[in-house]
Amino acid sequence: MSFKVGIIGAGPSGLAMLRAFESEQKKGNEIPEIKCFEKQDNWGGMWNYTWRTGVGKYGEPLHGSMYRYLWSNGPKECLEFSDYTFSEHFGKPISSYPPREVLFDYIEGRIKQSNARKYIKFNTVARWVDYDEESKTFRVIFDDLANNRTFEEVFDYLIVATGHFSTPNMPYFKGIDKFPGAVMHAHDFRGADQFSGKDILLVGSSYSAEDIGVQCYKHGVNSVTISYRSNPIGCKWPEEIKEVALLTHFEGDTAYFKDGSSKRFDAVVFCTGYQHKFPFLPDSLRLKTKNCLYPDKLYKGIIFNEATNLLYLGMQDQYYTFNMFDAQAWFARDYMLGRVAIPDKLEREKDIKEWMDNEARTVSGDDHIDFQTAYIKDLMNNTDYPDFNLDKVADLFKSWLKDKEDNILTYRDKVYQSVMDDVHAEKHHTPWIKELDDSYERFFEE
Amino acid sequence: MSFKVGIIGAGPSGLAMLRAFESEQKKGNEIPEIKCFEKQDNWGGMWNYTWRTGVGKYGEPLHGSMYRYLWSNGPKECLEFSDYTFSEHFGKPISSYPPREVLFDYIEGRIKQSNARKYIKFNTVARWVDYDEESKTFRVIFDDLANNRTFEEVFDYLIVATGHFSTPNMPYFKGIDKFPGAVMHAHDFRGADQFSGKDILLVGSSYSAEDIGVQCYKHGVNSVTISYRSNPIGCKWPEEIKEVALLTHFEGDTAYFKDGSSKRFDAVVFCTGYQHKFPFLPDSLRLKTKNCLYPDKLYKGIIFNEATNLLYLGMQDQYYTFNMFDAQAWFARDYMLGRVAIPDKLEREKDIKEWMDNEARTVSGDDHIDFQTAYIKDLMNNTDYPDFNLDKVADLFKSWLKDKEDNILTYRDKVYQSVMDDVHAEKHHTPWIKELDDSYERFFEE
Numbered sequence: 025m026s027f028k029v030g031i032i033g034a035g036p037s038g039l040a041m042l043r044a045f046e047s048e049q050k051k052g053n054e055i056p057e058i059k060c061f062e063k064q065d066n067w068g069g070m071w072n073y074t075w076r077t078g079v080g081k082y083g084e085p086l087h088g089s090m091y092r093y094l095w096s097n098g099p100k101e102c103l104e105f106s107d108y109t110f111s112e113h114f115g116k117p118i119s120s121y122p123p124r125e126v127l128f129d130y131i132e133g134r135i136k137q138s139n140a141r142k143y144i145k146f147n148t149v150a151r152w153v154d155y156d157e158e159s160k161t162f163r164v165i166f167d168d169l170a171n172n173r174t175f176e177e178v179f180d181y182l183i184v185a186t187g188h189f190s191t192p193n194m195p196y197f198k199g200i201d202k203f204p205g206a207v208m209h210a211h212d213f214r215g216a217d218q219f220s221g222k223d224i225l226l227v228g229s230s231y232s233a234e235d236i237g238v239q240c241y242k243h244g245v246n247s248v249t250i251s252y253r254s255n256p257i258g259c260k261w262p263e264e265i266k267e268v269a270l271l272t273h274f275e276g277d278t279a280y281f282k283d284g285s286s287k288r289f290d291a292v293v294f295c296t297g298y299q300h301k302f303p304f305l306p307d308s309l310r311l312k313t314k315n316c317l318y319p320d321k322l323y324k325g326i327i328f329n330e331a332t333n334l335l336y337l338g339m340q341d342q343y344y345t346f347n348m349f350d351a352q353a354w355f356a357r358d359y360m361l362g363r364v365a366i367p368d369k370l371e372r373e374k375d376i377k378e379w380m381d382n383e384a385r386t387v388s389g390d391d392h393i394d395f396q397t398a399y400i401k402d403l404m405n406n407t408d409y410p411d412f413n414l415d416k417v418a419d420l421f422k423s424w425l426k427d428k429e430d431n432i433l434t435y436r437d438k439v440y441q442s443v444m445d446d447v448h449a450e451k452h453h454t455p456w457i458k459e460l461d462d463s464y465e466r467f468f469e470e
Numbered sequence: 471m472s473f474k475v476g477i478i479g480a481g482p483s484g485l486a487m488l489r490a491f492e493s494e495q496k497k498g499n500e501i502p503e504i505k506c507f508e509k510q511d512n513w514g515g516m517w518n519y520t521w522r523t524g525v526g527k528y529g530e531p532l533h534g535s536m537y538r539y540l541w542s543n544g545p546k547e548c549l550e551f552s553d554y555t556f557s558e559h560f561g562k563p564i565s566s567y568p569p570r571e572v573l574f575d576y577i578e579g580r581i582k583q584s585n586a587r588k589y590i591k592f593n594t595v596a597r598w599v600d601y602d603e604e605s606k607t608f609r610v611i612f613d614d615l616a617n618n619r620t621f622e623e624v625f626d627y628l629i630v631a632t633g634h635f636s637t638p639n640m641p642y643f644k645g646i647d648k649f650p651g652a653v654m655h656a657h658d659f660r661g662a663d664q665f666s667g668k669d670i671l672l673v674g675s676s677y678s679a680e681d682i683g684v685q686c687y688k689h690g691v692n693s694v695t696i697s698y699r700s701n702p703i704g705c706k707w708p709e710e711i712k713e714v715a716l717l718t719h720f721e722g723d724t725a726y727f728k729d730g731s732s733k734r735f736d737a738v739v740f741c742t743g744y745q746h747k748f749p750f751l752p753d754s755l756r757l758k759t760k761n762c763l764y765p766d767k768l769y770k771g772i773i774f775n776e777a778t779n780l781l782y783l784g785m786q787d788q789y790y791t792f793n794m795f796d797a798q799a800w801f802a803r804d805y806m807l808g809r810v811a812i813p814d815k816l817e818r819e820k821d822i823k824e825w826m827d828n829e830a831r832t833v834s835g836d837d838h839i840d841f842q843t844a845y846i847k848d849l850m851n852n853t854d855y856p857d858f859n860l861d862k863v864a865d866l867f868k869s870w871l872k873d874k875e876d877n878i879l880t881y882r883d884k885v886y887q888s889v890m891d892d893v894h895a896e897k898h899h900t901p902w903i904k905e906l907d908d909s910y911e912r913f914f915e916e
């Protein structure tokens with residue numbers, strides 16, 4: 025096979041791409057030449073925890089947004105790979121909401137069985153991409169960070185799997201420049217311990233605000249105030265956590281809110297989401313979107329409509345994660361192998377618009393789940409990724425939303441049944457709210 | 471004049487370059503086409519304070535390392551422009567150690583008198599540079615951050631004035647990943663207030679450690695421990711500040727040191743210096759150096775020896791700052807205008823080596839000052855930058871070193887005489903250690 029595929033990023037999406045090719049090779053079929061480049065020193069993407077903040081060892085914007093004590097915020101039964109189950113990996117049932125280290129182990133477990141690592145060059149950042157219209161190839165400049173050395177490679181297909189929860193969206197509020205306490209974005213939050221006994225303000229009302237709020241509560245904060253722009257999260261919060269209207273400004277260490285209230289704080293954490301950022305791509309190849317379920321310009325959520333040999337993986341907002349990335353990677357593989365034909369540009373545009381219009385009509389959390397379920401079904405119809413009961417997963421997601429609403433402090437104690445192999449999860453030895461140790465060792469203690 | 475000059479960065483060095491061309495134009499001489507690109511939304515480089523940390527509004531690694539309450543750490547008489555004095559700018563004598571905002575005003579004062587702003591495109595980052603060997607031109611890709619749009623420009627000369635105190639050097643110490651308190655690099659330190667009443671550890675023993683230590687003392691820290699690798703700073707510290715041998719590792723919130731001692735801390739600030747980082751330059755054009763007074767490969771500290779139409783400004787470690795950048799910019803201008811001839815490559819290499827050998831022989835602070843003084847003299851011999859008595863400035867620097875050694879808490883209360891216009895500085899209305907307000911308004915209160 026005489027074409028060359030470049031994959032940028034070895035997070036769950038990039039690894040799914042490698043795995044998709046591997047499964048093809050195992051069937052005895054030929055695969056193209058593949059190279060994968062990862063700016064961190066290990067695979068796992070977001071799941072590769074780092075204590076660093078700001079920039080990494082070599083001065084690149086740091087990828088990791090995960091923190092100590094981070095546990096899955098959705099049931100593991102919703103993200104399970106259909107070709108490698110949790111019980112296959114751990115050899116026994118585990119609980120439904122594992123901590124980061126345990127999930128990292130699971131992600132790594134599948135890919136370690138293959139020779140994928142040999143395709144990956146670590147500590148290597150994609151610096152710049154030029155597209156040659158004539159040969160329809162990409163010239164990619166890479167920066168070998170450990171050796172402070174640049175080099176180029178040419179590819180027929182380029183896969184962008186660089187994630188989109190790394191570049192903080194950090195709005196300005198009047199007076200923030202004089203706020204005397206700590207100010208950070210959720211991206212740089214590394215653990216709740218330092219806020220024990222403190223009064224902290226969280227701006228934003230989505231997953232990060234919810235989870236950082238509860239983490240701080242768990243680790244002994246004095247009070248958490250969550251300030252929302254559009255809608256409050258609306259959980260039944262413990263007394264220490266309150267939601268208020270949007271922040272208007274600061275005076276010294278005091279924050280003022282739209283509803284006229286005000287409060288003194290020790291620290292502010294902006295949980296205001298992330299930007300899709302592709303500094304290595306020129307205008308003509310750059311995906312420009314906010315965080316949503318169906319970004320514009322991506323046919324089937326993957327193929328860049330302006331240059332169909334440029335593929336993006338994992339660019340959607342995520343209910344589904346690992347198994348959605350798999351469905352995308354399998355689709356991308358079959359497309360590159362010429363097995364999936366795509367219609368002409370206008371048709372593709374129409375198709376994209378239809379999906380986008382459908383997304384615009386979604387209202388509730390349940391609607392979003394149904395939308396993403398339909399999207400994955402559409403992909404899977406075209407590939408041999410081991411089929412699984414997506415409707416059942418959608419139902420799990422819907423119960424999860426309800427569980428959180430019922431009790432934000434105990435939803436992680438619930439257990440579910442695997443859709444892939446029917447194994448029932450086991451209750452964890454300790455209620456989540458009492459479990460202050462998130463290590464792998466502690467998790468598997470009897 | 472038919473050549474085109476691209477300047478990357480509008481900090482003091484980039485602005486010096488614009489000013490050098492302006493002064494040529496004012497003499498009625500023709501100048502080349504100039505464009506300057508600055509990734510921040512204003513000029514002033516390091517002096518353009520930001521409350522943000524990590525990455526900026528548009529997700530670029532943040533440039534600013536300055537913090538609230540930062541005052542000049544050298545006498546203003548040592549950094550004064552020879553063509554625009556402090557008394558000309560402020561219309562009256564001021565004290566010798568002004569706060570950041572006052573120095574920013576001074577930097578801006580000179581450049582505002584010109585039309586320099588029209589040459590500068592803000593919120594625009596140099597993303598990638600290709601060199602065309604044949605035409606000897608640079609193709610530079612820029613990223614217009616506010617509009618998320620890339621574009622290219624071609625230049626005959628490229629001036630890299632991007633500074634080198636922005637990319638943290640952040641070593642790893644065992645156990646740091648589990649340290650429960652705040653961990654940051656000096657680059658992300660924004661003010662001492664949040665450490666009031668706390669026990670903090672500073673790693674490193676140069677200017678950042680010294681000043682952040684004293685700042686924290688001033689703002690009510692409980693204790694500061696400075697851990698050095700090579701040598702202690704060796705000031706006469708107040709009781710609350712102590713120096714200890716190098717950190718070996720952490721266990722929980724306790725740090726252990728080489729001398730066998732240990733201590734519990736609330737926070738750690740790494741004052742371990744910065745990396746020269748040029749992500750936008752290919753290997754063949756990239757300066758690779760540690761922080762020193764004479765980086766390798768730069769002829770006259772400016773001209774890249776492998777491609778003599780690539781010039782670097784301000785890449786040296788800095789005793790001298792603003793007037794050294796001026797001397798470099800004036801030299802660079804005259805070189806580009808063809809007025810300064812340079813010898814062949816081997817000769818240049820020999821010259822560079824000689825300077826580097828001389829630097830290697832320096833031992834004391836006084837030696838370093840003499841070395842940098844000699845360097846600037848060498849540059850000024852070739853240009854019409856208004857001459858000034860460099861030996862007098864060197865003497866000032868030497869007294870400054872002594873003043874700091876005598877009393878680290880009061881050295882900023884000393885006043886000196888301008889070498890440029892002989893004006894005597896005035897004592898500030900409040901001793902530095904008691905002055906908790908660093909604003910422009912407060913500085914000029916009667």
Ligand SMILES: Cc1cc2nc3c(=O)[nH]c(=O)nc-3n(C[C@H](O)[C@H](O)[C@H](O)COP(=O)(O)OP(=O)(O)OC[C@H]3O[C@@H](n4cnc5c(N)ncnc54)[C@H](O)[C@@H]3O)c2cc1C
Nearest residue numbers: 033035036037063069070096097149150186187189338345
């Ligand atoms: C705080 C937080 C918590 C989360 N918790 C959960 C959870 O509990 N459950 C869940 O299912 N999902 C969770 N997610 C969602 C998470 O995004 C996905 O699980 C998954 O990591 C996405 O995979 P990805 O490969 O698309 O992107 P990423 O995991 O972000 O990986 C992208 C990779 O690309 C690399 N990269 C980036 N730029 C370059 C470049 N220029 N050159 C080379 N390499 C580059 C990065 O270093 C990284 O390794 C969480 C996300 C965040 C931010």
Ligand SMILES: Cc1cc2nc3c(=O)[nH]c(=O)nc-3n(C[C@H](O)[C@H](O)[C@H](O)COP(=O)(O)OP(=O)(O)OC[C@H]3O[C@@H](n4cnc5c(N)ncnc54)[C@H](O)[C@@H]3O)c2cc1C
Nearest residue numbers: 479481482483509515516542543595596632633635784791
């Ligand atoms: C904490 C601290 C305190 C200091 N205090 C003093 C002091 O008291 N007195 C003193 O004389 N000096 C001080 N300095 C030294 C300071 O470095 C110099 O005063 C001066 O700012 C250096 O000027 P410069 O233009 O070379 O670099 P900078 O001031 O760093 O400016 C470089 C400019 O380039 C821009 N840039 C970078 N990359 C790109 C890109 N890819 N594209 C476009 N633009 C880019 C940056 O945004 C920035 O504006 C201090 C430095 C630090 C770190």
Ligand SMILES: NC(=O)c1ccc[n+]([C@@H]2O[C@H](COP(=O)([O-])OP(=O)(O)OC[C@H]3O[C@@H](n4cnc5c(N)ncnc54)[C@H](OP(=O)(O)O)[C@@H]3O)[C@@H](O)[C@H]2O)c1
Nearest residue numbers: 095096097195228229230231232235253254295296297315
């Ligand atoms: N495993 C875990 O426990 C865990 C923990 C944290 C995060 N995560 C994951 O991380 C990902 C990102 O979640 P996220 O919460 O960081 O981002 P997000 O879901 O994109 O939410 C962004 C939030 O910021 C608000 N916002 C944006 N701009 C604002 C402004 N200018 N002023 C005020 N508010 C503003 C938005 O409000 P509007 O509603 O008004 O737009 C929204 O509430 C998700 O995939 C999530 O699952 C997981």
Ligand SMILES: NC(=O)c1ccc[n+]([C@@H]2O[C@H](COP(=O)([O-])OP(=O)(O)OC[C@H]3O[C@@H](n4cnc5c(N)ncnc54)[C@H](OP(=O)(O)O)[C@@H]3O)[C@@H](O)[C@H]2O)c1
Nearest residue numbers: 541542543641674675676677678681699700741742743761
């Ligand atoms: N105006 C102000 O008040 C002010 C305040 C702060 C900074 N500044 C300026 O900022 C610039 C940078 O100063 P800086 O102090 O940040 O950097 P610096 O002068 O380069 O010093 C770096 C320090 O880090 C130490 N170090 C490096 N790697 C280390 C490691 N692995 N372990 C332990 N120690 C390590 C070095 O020790 P060794 O000696 O062993 O190499 C050195 O002490 C200077 O121009 C300074 O003037 C000014």
